[in-house]
Amino acid sequence: MTKVDLKIVLLGQQHVGKSCLVDRFLNSKFDAMQKNTIGAAFGAKRVYLPNGRGMTLGIWDTAGAERFESLSRVYYHSAGSALVCFDPSKMDTWKKLDFWVGELQENEPRCRIYLVETKMDLLESGEERIVSEEEVAEYAERINAQLFRTSAKTGYNVVELFVGVARDADKDADKSKMSSSSFMVKDTKTEEKKTQAGCCG
Ligand code: GDP
Ligand code: MG
Secondary structure, three states: OEEEOEEEEEEOOOOOOHHHHHHHHHHOOOOOOOOOOOOEEEEEEEEEOOOOOEEEEEEEEEOOOHHHHHHHHHHHOOOOEEEEEEOOOOHHHHHOHHHHHHHHHHHOOOOEEEEEEOOHHHHHOOOOOOOOHHHHHHHHHHOOOEEEEOOOOOOOOHHHHHHHHHHHHHHHHHHHOOOOOOEEEOOHHHHHHHHHHHHHO
16 A cells, blocks of 8 residues: 555646656656546655655546546545646647636645646647736736646656645655655555466466
8 A cells, every 4th residue: 555645636638748747747757648537547756855754646637538527526626736737839728727727726725736838848849828927926816826847758746746736745744743744555466466366377
C-alpha cells in the first residue's frame, strides 16, 4: 500500500493535453500518439519539496469527453487540488472552463483550483492565441486560481506546476497541522506480480 498525501485531478476538454501533461511529469516523456483516456487513469509520484519534506502525489487524469462527464465527479471527489486545463489556441476548450470550475465550486469548494494553459509550444510555432494573456490572467484571478503556462511537448513549466501544487498543499497542511486529502492506494506493481504468481504457479 502507498499513502497518497495529496489527490490531484486534471479536468478540461478532451484533447487539451491532460494525459500528455501527466505523462511528462510521471515519466519525463512526450508521446505524440497519446491514446484517448477511457474513464480516467491514475498515477502516483513522490516529490521532495525545497523544505526537505517528501509528499506523494496521487494524480487522477480524467477523460474530458462528454460521455464521461458525469463520471468526473467520482474522480474530483475530495481532491485537494484540481488542474483545469485548456488550449489557448482552441476556443471551445476555453469556453468549457466555466463548466469545470462551476462543478468544483459547487461540489468541492475546498479544492484549490489551478488554471493551466497547455501546448505553449504551438503558440511559439505560430498558432494563433484566441484568448489574450490578460483575459486569461483576469479569469484566473476571478476564480481565485493560480495560472500556469505549460507545454508537455517541450516540458516547459510541467515540473514547476506539480511541485508548485505540492508546495501549496504542504503550506496549507502546515497551517491546519493535518493533511486533509491523505488516502491509501494499493501498489499496482505489487498487485500485478501477485496475480502472475497465482496464475502460473
Ligand atoms: P487529453 O485528451 O486532454 O488527455 O489530451 P492528450 O494528452 O491525449 O493530447 C491530445 C493531443 O494533443 C495529442 O495528439 C497530443 O500529441 C497533443 N499534445 C498534448 N500536449 C501537447 C503539447 O504540449 N504540445 C503539442 N504540440 N501537442 C500536444
Ligand atoms: Mg487523456
